[in-house]
Amino acid sequence: MVAIARILVRRVALLVPLMLGIVLFVFLVMRFSDSDPASAYFQGANPTEQQLHDFRERNGLLDPLPVRYVDFVGDLLRGDMGISVLTRAPVVDQVTTALPLTMQLTFMGLGIAVVLALIGGVTAAIYRDRLPDQLIRVVSLTGVAAPGFWLALLMIQYLAVDRGWFPTGGYINPADSFSGWLNTMTLPAFALSLPVAAQLTRIVRTAVVEELDKDYVRTAIGSGLPPVVVVGRNVLRNALINPLTVLGLRVGYLLGGAVVIETIFSLPGMGKLMIDAVKNGDPAVVQGVVLTTAFGFVIVNLVIDILYLLVNPRLRGAA
Incomplete structure (x- = not known):
């Protein structure tokens, strides 16, 4: 039983870097994709450039990439997956x-x-x-x-x-x-x-x-x-x-x-x-x-x- 417990501890410890790697991969893919949360938020409303800029600044989209990643991981640890730009509802509620x-x-x-x-x-x-x-x-x-x-x-x-x-x-x-x-x-x-x-x-x-x-x-x-x-x-x-x-x-x-x-x-x-x-x-x-x-x-x-x-x-x- 001690040997099994030791193996399980090692496997669980390996989950931490693995999950951080998954988070980093998804974060980078989404950030370098063509999707724009600001444009999606104002979909059909013909926003001005100033409105788009204000939205990006308010939601941290203009921060440097490392800062955004740290904020993203911190939000995930708190159970916050963000807000849907279409329904205005927390994403975690929709996923749940x-x-x-x-x-x-x-x-x-x-x-x-x-x-x-x-x-x-x-x-x-x-x-x-x-x-x-x-x-x-x-x-x-x-x-x-x-x-x-x-x-x-x-x-x-x-x-x-x-x-x-x-x-x-x-x-x-x-x-x-x-x-x-x-x-x-x-x-x-x-x-x-x-x-x-x-x-x-x-x-x-x-x-x-x-x-x-x-x-x-x-x-x-x-x-x-x-x-x-x-x-x-x-x-x-x-x-x-x-x-x-x-x-x-x-x-x-x-x-x-x-x-x-x-x-x-x-x-x-x-x-x-x-x-x-x-x-x-x-x-x-x-x-x-x-x-x-x-x-x-x-x-x-x-x-x-x-x-x-x-x-x-x-x-x-x-x-």
């Missing part, structure tokens, strides 16, 4: 409103991807080079090649428009109706998860096949243990170490893919918030959404690292 939906979509998609990958990967490994393995291989390769937005459009056409099993878009809060929430989230979650599930299926299949070929598996089955017990208790625990690492990277894809999926299904999450901000020229909101998404990705990968330590005794012993 949109973030729960994106997290629901991301983790629902993650859960679906993990379940499908475990079922498909383990089945393909057990029946390797036979018909189930061949069928799963074709389906997984098709899923890897198919982009998420294309799958989303197909699902809307065949499952929502033609058959009416699901709504074509919109969102219902689970507090108002859980069945309505599940109905509105099912298609977006599946459209988001299928490419990830297809990739993980191939990785799980390879890992389980390698584990099944080891001597301890043949010894355990030869001694009379049921194959189901051997696979469930020993093979999966050892085989899922590498897929778990890949899963942490796929969370970034899910967060990024949620931007497109939310736009297609008209879900008021972080993706739609950012798309609307880009179209309307609201840099503070774009900045807030990007930073929140990046921080979420970093934190999720930290959690994956902790799980990796828990399931990998060799790594704990090396520590």
